[in-house]
Amino acid sequence: MKRVLQSPSWYIQEDGALLHLAEYMKKLGGVSAYILTDAFAAKSFAKILPRSFLETGARYHIEELQGECCLPEVDRHCALLRQTDCDFVIGIGGGKALDTAKAVSHYARLPVMAVPTAASMDGPCSGLAVLYTEEGVFDRYLHLRTSPAAVAVDTGVIAKAPARLLSAGMGDALSTCYEAEACCRSQGITDAGGVSTNAALALARLCRETLFRDGVQARLAAECGVVTPALENIVEANLYLSCIGFESGGLAAAHALANGLTLLPALRSAMHGEVVAFCTLAQLVLENRPMEELRQVLSFCRSIQLPVTLEGLGAGDCKEEDLYQAAQASLGENSYMHHMPFAVTAQSAFAALRVADRLGQDFLREN
The missing domain is CATH 3.40.50.1970 (Rossmann fold)
Known part of the structure; x- marks a missing residue:
């Protein structure tokens, strides 16, 4: 191919x-x-x-x-x-x-x-x-x-930009590896016009490794308004590694769900990367990833002040029917949801969003 x-x-x-x-x-x-x-x-x-x-x-x-x-x-x-x-x-x-x-x-x-x-x-x-x-x-x-x-x-x-922006970029980049791996397994056609390349998948994994290693220090540097090696690494991860990883590695459920959630007016004040980070949790739920991996992602998000619940995104009062409609919207004809290596229905997408929200709530209570 x-x-x-x-x-x-x-x-x-x-x-x-x-x-x-x-x-x-x-x-x-x-x-x-x-x-x-x-x-x-x-x-x-x-x-x-x-x-x-x-x-x-x-x-x-x-x-x-x-x-x-x-x-x-x-x-x-x-x-x-x-x-x-x-x-x-x-x-x-x-x-x-x-x-x-x-x-x-x-x-x-x-x-x-x-x-x-x-x-x-x-x-x-x-x-x-x-x-x-x-x-x-x-x-x-x-x-x-x-x-x-x-x-x-x-x-x-x-x-010197608000630290929230750097964290949002890390939220967007967080999805890259998980989505590229899903797209690679399904042999989906990426935005570059072919199947995932080994180079793109390697950069996507390097992106995740860089986030987990340097994310917290980079957030602190941004809060201080200074350039450090950690901040330089995260800027490259957010802007370059993540881009090559998603464009030539492939997008999947996380971005499909994030696009669907734009239907919720309450989320308009949330940044794209913040929504994508939450939807990455939902993708991991769809894939039935081990709890250890879910906790790692939750812990990382919390450490750089990314929301892990719908309430944190501003949609705590979202009605179930509205959330279901957003889940349904994530399954359009040209949706990246079709890059998942298994069929996803509106009901399973809705369930993943609900469970991701509950996981975030429980994590915040326990930590």
Whole structure:
């Protein structure tokens, strides 16, 4: 069967990377950048970004994300881009800004550089853009023609972001190994377009090993706003190892369930990685993993302040019928749930969510 490994052409991680964006772009053949930022990045780096471009003589045009990463917003930026002479797209900010930039580059047929300001999820390196409705409900995955030309990560910026964001990224990365192993067993077709590769599975396992080894120290470094070897390792795990692991190793129940749970309005304040971490527990329940393994995951989540219950995610009062509807939504035609090596029904998905919630409740009472 066909095996495919997909990754960005260039991954750069260093303290001070924001000062070198124009340099990176020029090395990749870009002359003029269409920079798409979120409100936070636009305000925080208003003085830094011009320095990088003025020193190299490169040109740039900056626009800000408005609202959700949805098709109307992508269309708006495509129209703005056509009014410029820009030949390169740079997305700076959180996941929505980066995904919007990637979608714009896809439709404009231009290379893109993703510059995350937090290591809160593994999307920056991927050849995917997650699109939502204008109301914030999951809509679809947009498969890009190519992975980003570059991903530039400024660890000094990452260290000063709220520690919750780094933990959310670890929650997203936590699922990578378990989902890749499931997809490998089922011989599911990954987002890269083939079955899981040995390299992707090895990186997924290295990702989990890095999380369990360095996660707590990295969280402490983020709380102090400083860069340490542990933080550097976790940033790489969250952004690079997890991305290659999921894109070329495969997604499964954890992300399918997380997508279904976007139907619950109470979870809108929870971060993607926080929801995925909880849904990883649900996947382990579906697989009937040993209690020792479940406790290891629960303990890790607790140690880096990730929620392990629906209440912790803000949905403690969720009605059973609403949770069942979310479970049912996780089984759509193109759902990653079909990468599980056994059939999953709405009832079994619902049961896994309920049991994961109970496991989290019991763990918190006992610890």
